[in-house]
Amino acid sequence: MSTLPPFDAGFGVYVHWPFCASKCPYCDFNSHVRFQRVDEPRFAAAFAREIAHQAEMTRGRTVGSIFLGGGTPSLMQPGTVAAVLDAIAANWTVAPDVEVTLEANPTSVEAGRLRGYRAAGVNRVSLGVQAMNDVDLRALGRLHSVEEAMHAVETANSVFGRTSFDLIYARPGQTPAAWAAELDEAIRRAAEHLSLYQLTIEPGTVFERLRDAGKLVTPEPEVARALFDTTRDVCERHGLPAYEISNHARPGAECRHNLVYWRYGEYAGVGPGAHARLVTDSGRLALSTELSPEAWLERVETVGHGIVETERLSPEAEGDEFLLMGLRLTEGIDPERFARLSGRRIDQARLRELRAQGLVESLTDGRLRVSREGFPVLDAIVADLAA
Ligand SMILES: C[S@@+](CC[C@H](N)C(=O)[O-])C[C@H]1O[C@@H](n2cnc3c(N)ncnc32)[C@H](O)[C@@H]1O
Ligand SMILES: C[S@@+](CC[C@H](N)C(=O)[O-])C[C@H]1O[C@@H](n2cnc3c(N)ncnc32)[C@H](O)[C@@H]1O
Ligand code: SF4
Numbered sequence: 174m175s176t177l178p179p180f181d182a183g184f185g186v187y188v189h190w191p192f193c194a195s196k197c198p199y200c201d202f203n204s205h206v207r208f209q210r211v212d213e214p215r216f217a218a219a220f221a222r223e224i225a226h227q228a229e230m231t232r233g234r235t236v237g238s239i240f241l242g243g244g245t246p247s248l249m250q251p252g253t254v255a256a257v258l259d260a261i262a263a264n265w266t267v268a269p270d271v272e273v274t275l276e277a278n279p280t281s282v283e284a285g286r287l288r289g290y291r292a293a294g295v296n297r298v299s300l301g302v303q304a305m306n307d308v309d310l311r312a313l314g315r316l317h318s319v320e321e322a323m324h325a326v327e328t329a330n331s332v333f334g335r336t337s338f339d340l341i342y343a344r345p346g347q348t349p350a351a352w353a354a355e356l357d358e359a360i361r362r363a364a365e366h367l368s369l370y371q372l373t374i375e376p377g378t379v380f381e382r383l384r385d386a387g388k389l390v391t392p393e394p395e396v397a398r399a400l401f402d403t404t405r406d407v408c409e410r411h412g413l414p415a416y417e418i419s420n421h422a423r424p425g426a427e428c429r430h431n432l433v434y435w436r437y438g439e440y441a442g443v444g445p446g447a448h449a450r451l452v453t454d455s456g457r458l459a460l461s462t463e464l465s466p467e468a469w470l471e472r473v474e475t476v477g478h479g480i481v482e483t484e485r486l487s488p489e490a491e492g493d494e495f496l497l498m499g500l501r502l503t504e505g506i507d508p509e510r511f512a513r514l515s516g517r518r519i520d521q522a523r524l525r526e527l528r529a530q531g532l533v534e535s536l537t538d539g540r541l542r543v544s545r546e547g548f549p550v551l552d553a554i555v556a557d558l559a560a
Contacts, residue, residue, distance in 0.1 A: 182438030184231070185238040185430050186265075188220065188257055189444035190246040191466045194278070197314045198379035199341070199372060203446030203464050204244040213253045219473040220443055221260035223462070226478035227441040228264035230451055230458075234439070236265045238272040238430040241295070247277035251289030258294040272297055272335075272429040279325035279338075280317045287325075287332045297335040297428075299368070300325055305355040309344055314379075323362060330364050337366035337428065342400055343392050344372055349399045356407045363413070365426035369404050370419050371397060398549060405545060417501045418548055435502050437495045437514075445469040445479065457491055459484045488516045496555045505534075505542025519558055527554060 192211055193204040239261060241254065254275065261267065274297040275290055277283050287298065302322045304310045310318065317325075322338075329336045340359060342352050359367060372391060374380050383389035392400065405415055413421040417435060420428065433440055442449035442460065446469075449460040462479035463469040469479040486494070492515025499506035512518050524541070527533040532547035532554055547554055 182436035183237040183429065183433045184234040184438065185240065185433040185440040186224075186236055186261055187430075187440055187442045187447055187449070188239065188241045188246075189442070189447040190241060190243040190249055191445040191469075192248055193243070193245045194248065194280075194316060195314065198383070199313060199375065201375035201378050202244065205466060207466075211248075213250055215470065217253050217256040217260075219470050219479075220257045222473050223443040223478050224257075224260045224264050224441075226480075227443060227449065227451070227460075230453060231265070231439070231441060234265055236261060236267045236271055238433060239274070240430040241273075241275040243276055245278050245283075246275050247283040247286060247290075251286060251293045254290055254295065255293035274299055274428065274430055276301065277325070277329070278317065279322035281321055281324065284325040284328045287328055291332050296333060297337070298329045298333050299366075299428075300329060300336070300338040302326065302338040302359070303341050304344065305340070305358050309347075312345070313341065326362050335366070335426065336364045337368060337422075338363065339368040339370065341370050341372050342404065343397050345390055345392075347392065347400065349396070349403045352400050353403050353407055356404065360408070360411045360413060365413075366420070366422040366428060367408065367413060368420050369408075371401065394549075401549065402545075414503070416503050418551070432502075435498045437498050437510075443479075455485060457486045459486055488514060491515060492517060493555070493559045496559055497552075500541075500543045500551060500555060500558075503542060505536060505540040507540055509539070520560070523557055523560070527557065533558075 189203065191203050191205055192207055194206070196204060196206055239258065241257070246254070258273065273295045275295045276299050277287070279300045279302055290298070300322070303313055303315055305319055307318050326336070326338060338359070340355070374384050374391060380389055384391070408415060408421040412423055414424070415421050416427050417431065420431060422428070439452050440450055442462065445462060445466045446464040447462050451458045451460065460480050461482045463472050463481045472479045492511055495511055495514050496506065508519050519541075524533065528535065531544055532550065534542050534544050536542060543551055543554055
């Protein structure tokens, strides 16, 4: 992949749908279960207002990618998705080849809405399959079976040119051999992209309580490492190499939206609990919106946006974020861009040390990247390089 000039990592728009049919025991994303009907037209109107507000702050941008995430956006009616996409097109210029991804849960009900999403303008779908065996799907609290999920994957593959699905590995009791078999099956079903996340026990989740009570045991670090290596090896062998720690794609099929984040591009973020990074005359702003869906709605309806936090990032903070994002990518980072953003240079003595330990590699074009050995200790490497 080519080296990008500064600030030319693209512009994306993230839209957060904060509702789910049930709460998975491992999940700490901003998702809520509501038993009353969600007033979708009211949400669509609020999304349009928040879109207009952030478009005002980013005049002249061309939208290269749109991502509807959640929560479970596949609970939205196709008409609501169409209204959101129309509002984006009415407020920004949209690139003719824009990537429009929607995250969907693979139940049969949701698979039935996929054609409606395509008609609304979605051109890529990411399905949350999570496991390729029913026992683990139940343990993860999922509402679908493997068979149902594979049916949804087939439907998605036939409706959209571009699809992806997510799996979670390093589940309790999972061996590298069992994971390799699941992965083989997943790759057979996958079109061009797979997101493979190592299970993390997040604070405040049911899984955290179970772990603390000794009722849930995740793999030891050596096993987790072996599972990570299995992931890399199997995917590479089948032509889906990793382009980021957890993301694998056929060359050219990388998720453009993800690349905006990891190449430290610019993105708007609308809906409850969305994050944005906007480049303004006074620097890069980190924005986040109200988390509670109801409070977000009220705020948008009264003040025209749901933003509750605005921070102008210092050059130092920008440098830290740039490293944290970019070093997740196998293409690595351009140290010159780090210098321009942060006003600092990477300490050469420290870099030599990390290279000698085999954790960081220098590429021929001057870029730096974290090695396979380095990924499990990425945070420590970033802290070291940013110091
Ligand atoms: C926020 S979810 C939204 C997608 C959709 N609602 C679903 O569950 O299918 C995005 C992805 O994050 C991953 N994820 C969520 N919590 C995780 C955890 N604790 N550890 C690892 N991966 C996680 C899952 O693979 C999930 O598909
Ligand atoms: C595929 S998961 C990413 C999982 C995990 N964050 C990772 O990087 O491994 C995508 C989820 O991240 C969240 N997300 C992505 N972009 C976001 C944004 N701009 N603001 C808030 N949440 C976002 C949404 O919950 C979305 O479902
Ligand atoms: S993993 Fe997906 S479906 Fe489950 S609670 Fe989180 S966002 Fe909702």
